Amino acid sequence: MKEYSTFDILGPIMIGPSSSHTAGAVRLGKISKQIAGQGFYEVEFILHGSFAMTYKGHGTDRALIAGILGMNPDDERIVHSFDIAKENNINIVFSASDLGYQHPNTVKILFKYEDKEDFYVIGSSIGGGNIIITNINGNELEMNGNKPTILLKYLDRKGVISEISSILAKDQLNIATMKVTRDKDIATMVCELDDNINSSIVDKISTIDKILYVKSINPIVR
Amino acid sequence: MFNRGTELLELCNEENKKISDIVIEKEMKATGMTREELIKIMGETLNVMKTSATEALDKEVKSLSGLTGGNSKKVQDYTKKGKTLSGVFINSAMAKAFSTSEVNASMGKIVAAPTAGASGILPSAMLSAQEKLELSDDDLIKGLFTAAGVGEIIAKNATISGAEGGCQAECGAAAAMAAAAIVEMAGGSPKSSLDAAGFALSNIMGLVCDPIAGLVEYPCALRNASGVVNALISADMALAHVQSIVPFDEVVEAMYEVGKALPETLRETGLGGLAGTETGKMCSKKIFG
Numbered sequence: 088m089k090e091y092s093t094f095d096i097l098g099p100i101m102i103g104p105s106s107s108h109t110a111g112a113v114r115l116g117k118i119s120k121q122i123a124g125q126g127f128y129e130v131e132f133i134l135h136g137s138f139a140m141t142y143k144g145h146g147t148d149r150a151l152i153a154g155i156l157g158m159n160p161d162d163e164r165i166v167h168s169f170d171i172a173k174e175n176n177i178n179i180v181f182s183a184s185d186l187g188y189q190h191p192n193t194v195k196i197l198f199k200y201e202d203k204e205d206f207y208v209i210g211s212s213i214g215g216g217n218i219i220i221t222n223i224n225g226n227e228l229e230m231n232g233n234k235p236t237i238l239l240k241y242l243d244r245k246g247v248i249s250e251i252s253s254i255l256a257k258d259q260l261n262i263a264t265m266k267v268t269r270d271k272d273i274a275t276m277v278c279e280l281d282d283n284i285n286s287s288i289v290d291k292i293s294t295i296d297k298i299l300y301v302k303s304i305n306p307i308v309r
Numbered sequence: 310m311f312n313r314g315t316e317l318l319e320l321c322n323e324e325n326k327k328i329s330d331i332v333i334e335k336e337m338k339a340t341g342m343t344r345e346e347l348i349k350i351m352g353e354t355l356n357v358m359k360t361s362a363t364e365a366l367d368k369e370v371k372s373l374s375g376l377t378g379g380n381s382k383k384v385q386d387y388t389k390k391g392k393t394l395s396g397v398f399i400n401s402a403m404a405k406a407f408s409t410s411e412v413n414a415s416m417g418k419i420v421a422a423p424t425a426g427a428s429g430i431l432p433s434a435m436l437s438a439q440e441k442l443e444l445s446d447d448d449l450i451k452g453l454f455t456a457a458g459v460g461e462i463i464a465k466n467a468t469i470s471g472a473e474g475g476c477q478a479e480c481g482a483a484a485a486m487a488a489a490a491i492v493e494m495a496g497g498s499p500k501s502s503l504d505a506a507g508f509a510l511s512n513i514m515g516l517v518c519d520p521i522a523g524l525v526e527y528p529c530a531l532r533n534a535s536g537v538v539n540a541l542i543s544a545d546m547a548l549a550h551v552q553s554i555v556p557f558d559e560v561v562e563a564m565y566e567v568g569k570a571l572p573e574t575l576r577e578t579g580l581g582g583l584a585g586t587e588t589g590k591m592c593s594k595k596i597f598g
Contacts, residue, residue: 088312088465093336094350096423096460096469096486097431097453100357103413104373104525106425137523144374144524144596146416166373166416214470216421 111212116154429533467565474568519582
């Protein structure tokens with residue numbers, strides 16, 4: 088039996104009209120921006136399934152843009168996000184595509200940068216404002232953004248996990264879950280923690296040998 | 310801890326407490342937060358509810374799609390004229406429910422209670438009860454914990470999702486939560502609160518989810534307006550000790566069974582019911598092309 092808290096039932100406080108098509112879309116946008124990083128000049132939203140069919144009526148487009156601008160699901164500026172993106176000189180493109188076997192409310196968010204390669208994140212809004220990220224630049228994974236999360240990519244070798252966990256332990260951070268998958272010699276790790284992560288941890292982890300990518304994502308309010 | 314209505318009532322009876330007390334204590338244990346912290350968050354929740362339930366009363370709020378809007382103001386203006394069939398109280402409650410639904414459809418701020426689609430019912434019920442029973446905001450905050458406790462039981466043992474159980478699961482749950490809260494705030498017993506919740510679910514059992522164009526607008530706003538009336542009369546029935554034959558937990562089970570038996574076209578797909586009518590399809594075509 089799933090547990091519910093009082094504020095799962097009376098909440099979230101959100102901008103309407105739909106927890107999955109609006110609130111979840113804001114969270115997808117915001118978490119994707121945190122994964123991809125700042126400095127993009129254009130964002131393309133490739134919508135799949137129900138997102139592609141009904142995004143206009145639910146304001147899913149405004150919600151996704153609000154997310155990549157860093158807004159939370161209860162921000163009353165969401166309705167104006169097209170204008171705010173323009174003020175910030177971010178070009179916005181929407182398209183529809185069949186992304187294959189995916190949840191009906193799925194979006195691929197493609198970030199474009201002047202000084203580095205394109206970066207994409209695929210995620211789904213799975214109901215009640217909950218989301219799941221399933222793909223980052225072709226790496227399949229699963230993260231829901233409900234807990235502070237460290238994302239890592241590294242050339243696999245012995246001892247990496249213990250080096251990471253000792254850095255976390257030194258800073259009194261407790262690991263809640265850790266999942267590692269491997270494609271050829273490149274390993275992807277999703278590590279959820281009980282406490283929020285500060286940037287010094289990311290700096291320390293990035294000094295470990297053969298780390299290709301490290302990012303920390305603190306949870307987004309629901 | 311409680312998973313079912315019977316367990317909640319036992320806890321109330323053992324300790325001679327209200328449902329809201331038991332829910333607050335459970336939440337303190339589960340989250341580690343203090344009573345004051347929980348009350349503060351619920352106070353913020355109530356404030357959002359108050360704003361959404363009154364914002365569209367005297368200004369026309371249009372939905373993002375352009376399909377609906379302005380009904381809150383229409384009912385409010387009609388109420389002011391004084392000559393109505395169901396009276397000022399019921400009409401004002403409907404206007405407030407419309408208000409939150411319209412704010413939601415226009416990308417305004419609401420509290421999902423328990424969902425965005427059913428978000429008009431609880432705020433209107435709380436404000437209507439506040440006026441009628443002369444309650445303080447603190448009373449309403451406690452009432453919202455009672456509502457949440459009832460909602461938790463429904464979510465755990467059935468569903469609060471229209472895609473899974475139809476409108477009865479969303480507007481039905483919201484009305485049940487509101488009815489239980491009103492009974493407690495009016496001085497009724499915990500058992501009467503659950504009777505009221507059971508009545509509210511029984512009154513609309515089988516209600517389908519058939520939104521035109523799949524949007525949270527029509528008939529959703531109508532069902533929020535009728536949903537708050539359902540909550541108010543269910544509370545009155547329980548306070549009058551109308552005979553409740555099937556206990557709340559079994560009503561919840563029945564709602565779930567009925568929900569699962571509904572065809573997919575009547576579970577938030579925008580295909581059957583009103584969405585599937587000639588006009589419903591035409592509206593959809595106009596919005597999405």
